[in-house]
Every structure is written in structure tokens, then in C-alpha cells.
Amino acid sequence: xxxxxxxxxxxxxxxxxxxxxxxxxxxxxxxxxxxxxxxxxxxxxxxxxxxxxxxxxxxxxxxxxxxxxxxxxxxxxxxxxxxxxxxxxxxxxxxxxxxxxxxxxxxxxxxxxxxxxxxxxxx
Amino acid sequence: xxxxxxxxxxxxxxxxxxxxxxxxxxxxxxxxxxxxxxxxxxxxxxxxxxxxxxxxxxxxxxxxxxxxxxxxxxxxxxxxxxxxxxxxxxxxxxxxxxxxxxxxxxxxxxxxxxxxxxxxxxx
Numbered sequence: 001x002x003x004x005x006x007x008x009x010x011x012x013x014x015x016x017x018x019x020x021x022x023x024x025x026x027x028x029x030x031x032x033x034x035x036x037x038x039x040x041x042x043x044x045x046x047x048x049x050x051x052x053x054x055x056x057x058x059x060x061x062x063x064x065x066x067x068x069x070x071x072x073x074x075x076x077x078x079x080x081x082x083x084x085x086x087x088x089x090x091x092x093x094x095x096x097x098x099x100x101x102x103x104x105x106x107x108x109x110x111x112x113x114x115x116x117x118x119x120x121x122x123x
Numbered sequence: 124x125x126x127x128x129x130x131x132x133x134x135x136x137x138x139x140x141x142x143x144x145x146x147x148x149x150x151x152x153x154x155x156x157x158x159x160x161x162x163x164x165x166x167x168x169x170x171x172x173x174x175x176x177x178x179x180x181x182x183x184x185x186x187x188x189x190x191x192x193x194x195x196x197x198x199x200x201x202x203x204x205x206x207x208x209x210x211x212x213x214x215x216x217x218x219x220x221x222x223x224x225x226x227x228x229x230x231x232x233x234x235x236x237x238x239x240x241x242x243x244x245x246x
Contacts, residue, residue, distance in 0.1 A: 010145075
């Protein structure tokens with residue numbers, strides 16, 4: 001894949017496509033943490049973790065406080081909402097389509113039954 | 124990023140990190156389509172579309188019928204459910220944490236009010 005990833009949703013999905021980054025997000029879903037705290041459970045250097053954090057920040061999934069010197073990271077729920085909305089829309093379209101198909105098949109089955117009953121009445 | 128993408132969820136998110144692949148999924152959310160039908164709205168060769176379809180198939184987001192010679196593609200809603208579940212869990216953890224924080228701050232404010240009222244009664 002050499003296509004440049006530029007649009008927001010692609011950036012977000014690409015950032016989520018890594019188990020270490022998802023583990024960082026899971027940690028942050030229970031509260032703010034500094035880079036040092038985030039690095040602790042991983043067999044990774046603080047530098048490697050910092051790279052992952054930059055990817056997550058660039059993707060809008062987390063933000064870093066400007067206030068404290070340790071600049072703790074926090075989850076940005078708005079981007080999670082965007083992803084949930086995209087996924088939800090596609091699930092819903094699929095389900096609505098298959099619900100319609102079910103109703104259509106049920107209507108066809110009813111029509112068959114009625115046609116059968118009418119045919120029987122006529123005989 | 125040189126890390127090999129091997130786990131299922133990473134494969135799925137990586138597959139979603141491309142606007143053409145998301146457009147293919149959007150098309151499939153309204154019903155099955157052949158590779159030719161999927162290629163039509165894009166300024167891409169059928170070969171390029173086939174590559175995207177292989178990525179989506181490998182990621183479990185779509186499947187291809189073995190029955191017909193045209194092997195139409197269809198959405199696999201189960202993988203959408205997995206992604207929705209992961210995203211939903213993190214949103215929920217975040218919201219629960221902030222709801223708890225709100226309740227805690229409200230309790231602190233109430234305690235302050237009561238302490239204030241008691242202090243006034245004593246004077």
C-alpha cells in the first residue's frame with residue numbers, strides 16, 4: 001500500500017490498526033496517564049511509546065495536556081463517536097436491507113399460501 | 124511502521140483505513156455486487172479493485188459467493204459487530220469514568236454546602 005493516508009477517518013482507522021496503540025487507548029479509557037505511566041506495562045522504550053502516542057494524537061484519538069510538565073494523555077471521545085457512527089451506519093444499512101428482504105420473503109410466502117388456499121377453494 | 128499486522132482487529136482496522144475500501148463497503152451495505160459493479164464508480168482498473176476486495180476479504184469484512192461464476196461480494200456484519208463492540212467498550216468506559224467524576228464533584232459540592240450551613244448554624 002503506497003497510497004497516502006490523508007483523510008481523517010483513514011488516519012483514525014490506521015492508528016487503531018496496532019495492538020500497542022489499542023492497549024494505550026484501553027489504559028486511557030480508565031483515566032489520564034503520563035507517557036512514563038503508559039510505557040510501564042510494555043517491553044518498549046519511552047521513545048517507542050512516544051511515537052505511538054504521536055500517531056494517536058495526530059489521529060485525534062487522544063490529546064495531551066499543556067498544563068502540567070508531564071503533559072498527561074487523555075482519550076478524546078469525539079473521535080470514538082465518529083468511528084462508532086461510521087460503523088453503526090453500515091451495520092444498520094445491512095440490517096435494514098435484510099429485514100426488508102425477510103419481510104419481502106414473508107409476503108411472498110403469505111401470497112403463496114393465499115394463492116394455494118384460493119386454488120383449493122376453487123377445486 | 125514496520126510491525127507486522129497479524130491480529131484480527133488490526134487487520135480489520137487497517138482494511139478500513141482507506142477511502143476506496145470504505146466506499147466499497149458503503150456500496151455493499153445496500154446489497155451484493157460483483158467486482159465489475161464495484162469497479163464501475165471508481166477511476167480504477169478492475170485489477171486495483173480486486174486488490175482492495177482481497178484486503179477486505181482477508182480482514183473478514185466481506186465474503187465472496189462460491190456459487191455464481193461472477194462470485195458477488197457481500198458484507199459480513201459479524202466483523203462490523205466486533206469493531207463496534209471494541210469502540211463501544213472504550214466510549215462506555217470513558218463516559219462511566221466521567222459520570223463517576225461528576226457524581227464525586229457533586230457530592231463534594233453538597234458536602235461543602237452542608238459544612239457551610241452547619242458552620243452558619245454554629246455562629
